[in-house]
Amino acid sequence: MFDIRELYQEVIVDHNRNPRNFGKLEDANKTLDGYNPLCGDKLTLYIKTNNNTIEDISFDGSGCAISVASASLMTDIMKGRKLDEAEALFNKFHHLITSDEELDITELGKLAALAGVKDYPARVKCASLCWHTLHSVIQGDAAPVSTE
Amino acid sequence: MPKNSFDVDRARADFPVLQQTVHGKPLIYLDNAATSQKPAAVIEILDRYYLEYNSNIHRGVHHLSQVATEAYESARENIRRYINAHSTKEIIFVRGATEGINLVAQTFARSHIKAGDEILITEMEHHSNIVPWQILAEQTGAILKYIPINDAGELDLEKIDALLTDKTKLLALVHISNALGTINPIEMLIEKAHDIGAKVLIDGAQAVPHTRINVIELDCDFYVLSGHKLFGPTGIGVLYGKQALLEAMPPYQGGGDMIKMVTMEKTMYNDLPHKFEAGTPHIAGVIGLGAAIDYIELIDFEGAIQHEHDLLNYANELADKTKGMNLVGTAKNKTSILSFTLDGIHPHDIGTIMDNEGIAIRAGHHCAMPVMERFQIPATARASFAFYNSFSDVDALFNGIEKCREVFG
Ligand SMILES: Cc1ncc(COP(=O)(O)O)c(C=O)c1O
Numbered sequence: 001m002f003d004i005r006e007l008y009q010e011v012i013v014d015h016n017r018n019p020r021n022f023g024k025l026e027d028a029n030k031t032l033d034g035y036n037p038l039c040g041d042k043l044t045l046y047i048k049t050n051n052n053t054i055e056d057i058s059f060d061g062s063g064c065a066i067s068v069a070s071a072s073l074m075t076d077i078m079k080g081r082k083l084d085e086a087e088a089l090f091n092k093f094h095h096l097i098t099s100d101e102e103l104d105i106t107e108l109g110k111l112a113a114l115a116g117v118k119d120y121p122a123r124v125k126c127a128s129l130c131w132h133t134l135h136s137v138i139q140g141d142a143a144p145v146s147t148e
Numbered sequence: 149m150p151k152n153s154f155d156v157d158r159a160r161a162d163f164p165v166l167q168q169t170v171h172g173k174p175l176i177y178l179d180n181a182a183t184s185q186k187p188a189a190v191i192e193i194l195d196r197y198y199l200e201y202n203s204n205i206h207r208g209v210h211h212l213s214q215v216a217t218e219a220y221e222s223a224r225e226n227i228r229r230y231i232n233a234h235s236t237k238e239i240i241f242v243r244g245a246t247e248g249i250n251l252v253a254q255t256f257a258r259s260h261i262k263a264g265d266e267i268l269i270t271e272m273e274h275h276s277n278i279v280p281w282q283i284l285a286e287q288t289g290a291i292l293k294y295i296p297i298n299d300a301g302e303l304d305l306e307k308i309d310a311l312l313t314d315k316t317k318l319l320a321l322v323h324i325s326n327a328l329g330t331i332n333p334i335e336m337l338i339e340k341a342h343d344i345g346a347k348v349l350i351d352g353a354q355a356v357p358h359t360r361i362n363v364i365e366l367d368c369d370f371y372v373l374s375g376h377k378l379f380g381p382t383g384i385g386v387l388y389g390k391q392a393l394l395e396a397m398p399p400y401q402g403g404g405d406m407i408k409m410v411t412m413e414k415t416m417y418n419d420l421p422h423k424f425e426a427g428t429p430h431i432a433g434v435i436g437l438g439a440a441i442d443y444i445e446l447i448d449f450e451g452a453i454q455h456e457h458d459l460l461n462y463a464n465e466l467a468d469k470t471k472g473m474n475l476v477g478t479a480k481n482k483t484s485i486l487s488f489t490l491d492g493i494h495p496h497d498i499g500t501i502m503d504n505e506g507i508a509i510r511a512g513h514h515c516a517m518p519v520m521e522r523f524q525i526p527a528t529a530r531a532s533f534a535f536y537n538s539f540s541d542v543d544a545l546f547n548g549i550e551k552c553r554e555v556f557g
Contacts, residue, residue, distance in 0.1 A: 003550075004555055007500065008555045013555070013556055027233075038512065039495070039511065039512050039527055040512060042526070062526050064494035064495075064497050065493075065497045068494075123496075123500060124282060146315075
């Protein structure tokens with residue numbers, strides 16, 4: 001049996017209750033929706049890039065605690081990052097929530113709180129929704145992202 | 149707690165899957181509206197079929213084929229009896245309620261409905277009773293209209309007379325809503341639809357496990373159901389249709405078994421019900437469904453229905469005392485489905501926390517996105533009870549809700 005607190009750590013509960021960077025970014029130059037049709041979650045990501053750098057980033061929409069906390073933490077860590085740094089973080093985060101292999105996660109900071117998701121396969125999509133959406137934005141995709 | 153003579157422990161013992169632990173806790177299965185569990189009697193008959201007489205039906209002279217054909221056709225008779233149809237010719241085996249509705253849309257409706265005609269459904273339909281009509285409307289130019297629902301999740305009956313017009317060719321509606329638990333007054337609606345000459349299809353997927361169905365008394369033109377919600381296997385369901393309508397309908401799919409004679413130029417279709425059963429059917433599924441009906445007829449079904457009702461009343465009492473819990477669907481006439489939200493906690497998180505406690509519930513839109521839209525919510529958590537659930541299962545549900553509160557502080 002898993003202790004449910006491994007999944008719902010304080011950081012996650014807190015970021016769910018008070019999501020950071022929540023709300024539309026008026027001067028965003030890139031906007032993309034991400035859907036999780038399974039649970040009806042829908043997040044919109046707003047990004048302002050300049051010179052291959054994420055100058056500002058925010059999100060809004062509705063979702064479960066895992067997807068909201070993940071988006072809140074992700075937007076926090078992405079501010080000021082170069083796009084290739086953002087992609088590297090995407091890969092690290094993906095690894096964190098899907099793989100049992102040890103890796104150095106100091107770079108991910110508070111995002112480490114989402115590691116518990118890997119014991120809940122049904123919830124991996126919740127944690128990765130905003131990340132896939134960001135990844136698509138960086139890749140230049142215009143179509144909304146769906147986790148299905 | 150009300151006393152009822154129905155013996156839950158005995159019923160529970162009939163369902164092997166319930167005798168297990170999940171995440172170290174006894175399994176509390178409250179996702180019966182998604183699919184019901186299967187009694188040992190059904191599982192054993194599936195085994196017997198594959199162990200002893202697996203063979204194709206309607207086409208073999210050999211012994212096994214004859215045994216299988218007899219078992220298949222006697223299951224059809226079970227279903228006829230269970231829903232009180234006039235004849236086994238009116239019992240068509242399909243994959244489930246979904247395929248039954250699609251069959252009616254693409255045969256009966258497609259050949260009868262023209263541009264400008266209206267199909268009337270409701271805001272509380274499962275996607276399987278919306279999308280086939282949208283497809284048909286696209287194909288024919290027909291117009292799809294919806295009977296609205298009120299805040300309690302009941303049909304707004306005052307709107308019916310304005311919506312049922314001489315343009316309405318078909319009324320298709322759910323008997324019991326899977327998302328809200330509402331039991332619709334289908335007798336009255338069938339009568340009203342018939343008064344203006346429309347035909348009526350009833351989606352009985354959620355109704356057959358919780359009520360006695362009598363298609364003759366109801367006088368509905370079509371009734372669909374899914375075996376897996378009725379304690380039978382997945383992949384098998386039933387379309388009931390009035391014989392005269394089925395006779396006049398073009399076939400659905402072409403293939404083996406649905407023909408009398410095929411020449412290179414043309415085909416003579418088989419008689420009912422085979423005309424609508426092209427290809428090798430889900431023989432084991434049909435036999436399993438027949439066994440499920442045998443099982444239901446053996447237990448005290450009236451007592452079982454009363455017991456489910458008592459469970460719902462008990463859950464409603466506890467819900468009343470639970471702060472921050474909002475019931476979605478509070479119809480006066482309701483079956484044992486409890487759809488709810490908790491303030492500040494997303495249904496998906498409720499589902500995971502419950503699962504960790506060994507409690508299986510459903511979280512999501514329940515394939516009824518228009519219902520979610522109507523109530524302006526993305527999703528609900530849903531506990532749905534069967535007769536093998538006990539009062540302590542209801543207690544476990546509310547302890548699970550307490551646990552959700554703890555986790556989210
Ligand atoms: C009311 C209702 N109608 C139709 C269906 C579709 O049934 P199936 O998926 O077995 O075809 C369901 C199943 O969830 C249902 O609850």
